[in-house]
Amino acid sequence: MGKLNILWDDYQVYKGVKLYPFLMSDYDLFEELISILLFNKNQIPDPKIIKMSYLRFLIYVLPYIVDENQKQVYPDILTKFQKLFKYILKEQDFKLIVDNNEKIFLYVKLGEEFILLNEHDFDKIKIIILNQNAIPIIDNKLHPDLQKELQENMEFLAKKQGYLEGSIEDQVISYKCKMQFESYKPIKEMTIYQFRRELARLDLITDYQIYKTAESSGMVTFKKPIPHWRSHISDEPDYSSLLMNKREFDVKMNQIAKGK
Secondary structure, three states: OOOOHHHHOOOEEEOOEEEOOOEHHHHHHHHHHHHHHOOOHHHOOOHHHHHOOHHHHHHHOHHHOEOOOOOEOOOOHHHHHHHHHHHHHOOOEEEEEEOOOOOEEEEEEEOOEEEEEOHHHHHHHHHHHHHHOOOOOOOOOOOHHHHHHHHHHHHHHHHHOOOOOOOHHHHHHHHHHHHOOOOOHHHHOOEHHHHHHHHHHHHHHHHHHHHHHHHHOOOOOOOOOOOOOOOOOOOOOOOHHHOOOHHHHHHHHHHHHOOO
16 A cells, blocks of 8 residues: 555555545434444453454344343444445445355355455455544553543543534534635545544644744743644644553552652
8 A cells, every 4th residue: 555545546455355435425324323433342341342343243143132121232343343344345246245154244246256355354345444534443452441531531621621523513614714715625625534634733833833933932941842834744643632641640549658
């Protein structure tokens, strides 16, 4: 895969299978379907589930999870799976196959050729789909409870600082105003990846201009260098302001032990 393929190619290719990204014009469908790839199965404290592939988790676990009233929590998982891959694969016919050994395959027809993708392949395809739609990949190395607490802390700090992410409508309108487009057509034709990355870059450009102007005036100094507007923008959540190192933790514990 080239360095710019996700940015401007119509699709990504895995073992000959074309994987198409979502367009902004299909954002509602994207929100409805992409959720089936965002479950953190490792939050379920069962070694068998943690070890199983994501595809097996979708087929054999999620449809059978019930609430206190024995009602299915995710009754439409398989329907959403079919709709998601119908969108992503476009003209390529496909079907799910379970063999006599209960191994699961995604069978894709490419003209006269047939591609059989196994559960390991699906794990890789899932990562491609998330990447090509600018969705951060969950760090499974963090304990699920810690992930949840860090996310809640980040949301609290955002509210405290007066920053709340606008709805997708707010974001589209803001982008159109900033770019001064005459209509929404250019935005509708963009991939979600392009829109999200460009919006993040516009934020960085604006911040750079504001902070650099303030610094140049001599009235303000910053402890850290101002990120340049062409700097890399990481997709990974920054937890640095929410965590303390072991030395800081030990000092805090000593103070508590001494009653300070």
